[in-house]
Amino acid sequence: MADRQSAAGSAEAGQDEVGRALVRRLLIDRLRNAGLTRARGQSEAALAEMLDHLAGQLDHMSADNLLTLADAVLDHASAPGPTQGQWPREVMIVAWGRGLQARPFRLHRIVTSWLASREGPIAEAAGYEVQLLRFLRRHQRPLTEFDLKECKAQAREDNRLMCLITDRIARGVVQDVDRDWHAAYLADQQLARSMVDRGQDARAAQSKEAAA
Known part of the structure; x- marks a missing residue:
């Protein structure tokens, strides 16, 4: 069985982890440091789970596109209104990210x-x-x-x-x-x-x- 597995499998897993680390550093940590808070009714545990899942959803993105996405999230969160200063919903962030850089099929x-x-x-x-x-x-x-x-x-x-x-x-x-x-x-x-x-x-x- 192992003979059928190419080295691409291990390389792919490693690339995924590198990608998640990049998402955390350039997007999640940046937005946390900017002061974004959890949404109304959202617990800290739920926010942490969302951000962990988000890292996996966006781990294909380049550094430049992650920085652009962070700017877009900040622009959205800084707009006056009841959700000002809060993390947008995960589905919105993923949609913005996929719009900047589509996920390759294998991922x-x-x-x-x-x-x-x-x-x-x-x-x-x-x-x-x-x-x-x-x-x-x-x-x-x-x-x-x-x-x-x-x-x-x-x-x-x-x-x-x-x-x-x-x-x-x-x-x-x-x-x-x-x-x-x-x-x-x-x-x-x-x-x-x-x-x-x-x-x-x-x-x-x-x-x-x-x-x-």
């Missing part, structure tokens, strides 16, 4: 978390892990029962096409468009399986800790 939490969950091994065993990844990448929302049936149907069609293209490659008669499709499919398959493996390894580690 969308639902993609990695869904494939790393117990649903990932089920999809891999049934042969629709690629279609599951592509659905999550495209729609960025949980699947319905209908969506799952569509993924499985698409997997059957894609597997049939994979067999045809693999045969054409072996015979040296493949067209460029088929070769490109084949390469993209294998890349998505490797990515999906690496996410599944990471989730299984994490659950195994948790079980080992619990048994110790």
